[in-house]
Amino acid sequence: MTRRTGRRPGNPDTREAILTAARAAFADRGFDATTIRSVAASAGVDPALVHHYFGSKDKLFLAAMQAPLDPGELVPRILAGDPEGVGERLVRAFLGVWDSPAGTAGVALLRTAVTTEWAARLLREFLVTQVLRRIQEHLPGDRRQLPLRGSLAASQLLGLVMMRYVIRLEPVASATPQALVAAVGPTVQRYLTGDLAGVFDDPAGAVAHR
Amino acid sequence: MTRRTGRRPGNPDTREAILTAARAAFADRGFDATTIRSVAASAGVDPALVHHYFGSKDKLFLAAMQAPLDPGELVPRILAGDPEGVGERLVRAFLGVWDSPAGTAGVALLRTAVTTEWAARLLREFLVTQVLRRIQEHLPGDRRQLPLRGSLAASQLLGLVMMRYVIRLEPVASATPQALVAAVGPTVQRYLTGDLAGVFDDPAGAVAHR
DNA sequence: GTCTATATACGGATAGAC
DNA sequence: GTCTATCCGTATATAGAC
Numbered sequence: 001m002t003r004r005t006g007r008r009p010g011n012p013d014t015r016e017a018i019l020t021a022a023r024a025a026f027a028d029r030g031f032d033a034t035t036i037r038s039v040a041a042s043a044g045v046d047p048a049l050v051h052h053y054f055g056s057k058d059k060l061f062l063a064a065m066q067a068p069l070d071p072g073e074l075v076p077r078i079l080a081g082d083p084e085g086v087g088e089r090l091v092r093a094f095l096g097v098w099d100s101p102a103g104t105a106g107v108a109l110l111r112t113a114v115t116t117e118w119a120a121r122l123l124r125e126f127l128v129t130q131v132l133r134r135i136q137e138h139l140p141g142d143r144r145q146l147p148l149r150g151s152l153a154a155s156q157l158l159g160l161v162m163m164r165y166v167i168r169l170e171p172v173a174s175a176t177p178q179a180l181v182a183a184v185g186p187t188v189q190r191y192l193t194g195d196l197a198g199v200f201d202d203p204a205g206a207v208a209h210r
Numbered sequence: 211m212t213r214r215t216g217r218r219p220g221n222p223d224t225r226e227a228i229l230t231a232a233r234a235a236f237a238d239r240g241f242d243a244t245t246i247r248s249v250a251a252s253a254g255v256d257p258a259l260v261h262h263y264f265g266s267k268d269k270l271f272l273a274a275m276q277a278p279l280d281p282g283e284l285v286p287r288i289l290a291g292d293p294e295g296v297g298e299r300l301v302r303a304f305l306g307v308w309d310s311p312a313g314t315a316g317v318a319l320l321r322t323a324v325t326t327e328w329a330a331r332l333l334r335e336f337l338v339t340q341v342l343r344r345i346q347e348h349l350p351g352d353r354r355q356l357p358l359r360g361s362l363a364a365s366q367l368l369g370l371v372m373m374r375y376v377i378r379l380e381p382v383a384s385a386t387p388q389a390l391v392a393a394v395g396p397t398v399q400r401y402l403t404g405d406l407a408g409v410f411d412d413p414a415g416a417v418a419h420r
Numbered sequence: 421g422t423c424t425a426t427a428t429a430c431g432g433a434t435a436g437a438c
Numbered sequence: 439g440t441c442t443a444t445c446c447g448t449a450t451a452t453a454g455a456c
Binding site for chain 2: 030111114115120124127128147148151160168169170172178190196197198
């Protein structure tokens with residue numbers, strides 16, 4: 001934003017246009033099926049310009065993910081306050097996020113992570129360090145249970161995203177946020193703070209071994 | 211299996227070897243990233259043979275999905291009996307299926323459906339006509355609620371599969387089936403037969419419009 | 421800073437020999 | 439039935455002119 005000395009990194013508008021087009025394309029078709037040519041065409045620039053700005057397709061992808069994917073203090077704000085309302089607040093905020101530019105980046109990362117290992121690692125690390133860890137810090141209860149509780153909640157939320165934004169199966173794909181909050185909120189609430197009878201009292205330790 | 215008159219369709223063993231290799235490859239990397247050359251190499255045959263047997267890459271994919279993906283009367287058997295145990299029985303059977311050849315085909319279809327529209331349609335139709343519809347026929351309660359109830363249950367199960375077999379996020383990825391049944395069973399139970407307060411009593415109809 | 425031309429590589433599909 | 443050789447399209451990436 002602020003002017004700096006040294007070499008101009010090219011027209012900022014052009015750069016931003018490319019990033020937006022790339023984000024949309026990656027979200028739509030995933031990494032592999034997205035061609036730099038199509039991104040360039042969609043942004044109204046020459047394909048060579050994309051290389052000029054970002055160097056490679058991988059770097060373009062990472063740049064497109066960078067800005068929007070930053071939960072920052074959103075998660076803590078959701079978790080603070082009445083512990084009994086965490087589930088519904090989380091689902092509501094979650095649905096809101098997925099309808100923003102961050103959601104576009106999220107779909108892109110998800111679509112890519114399913115087929116590409118380095119993207120899967122990126123998604124895992126994002127979930128663990130940016131989301132689950134923050135949740136863990138703000139929840140009461142046995143510390144040792146939190147990883148499983150967190151990933152159970154994540155599994156439900158991930159399934160919701162898959163149904164609504166990726167596979168698009170009705171009627172979940174078109175349900176109102178209120179209906180989904182009422183339906184899924186209690187599930188997330190139970191996973192995070194509720195009574196999970198029979199899950200943790202396994203003889204050899206339910207979490208280990210498969 | 212049984213001998214038939216007419217043209218021999220080639221060595222059955224070779225054909226089956228190709229299908230198995232293809233299923234594994236598609237499950238591992240999805241449709242696009244899987245090359246016919248690699249499938250052939252993995253099956254120990256010439257790439258041209260694959261074309262000879264299956265005609266095209268698409269037809270190879272469909273052939274690899276055909277056999278294993280057939281819920282048949284598995285679903286009805288799960289749903290029959292005590293309605294209060296449906297959730298746990300469903301999750302238990304579900305986890306069992308995903309560790310079989312059918313599971314390999316399932317992962318392949320899922321990985322592909324995320325990026326390729328015709329595969330997404332295939333997955334949707336499979337879920338609706340082969341799974342959800344059968345569930346609908348064997349459940350009590352308001353008929354009009356069943357589509358949403360079914361797709362909510364599907365969202366949780368899909369999320370579980372994503373976590374365990376695709377993204378592989380711990381500790382869900384390595385949790386024991388028992389622990390997952392205890393954790394997720396009640397969720398599915400509630401979606402299918404439980405009290406979903408606030409979900410269906412929406413003024414304009416919670417299912418429509420978004 | 422922007423675009424043309426091209427190097428390089430890969431994968432699906434086919435023709436045809438054996 | 440099986441394999442060799444190859445056509446053809448497409449995509450990333452780079453070199454270099456303007």
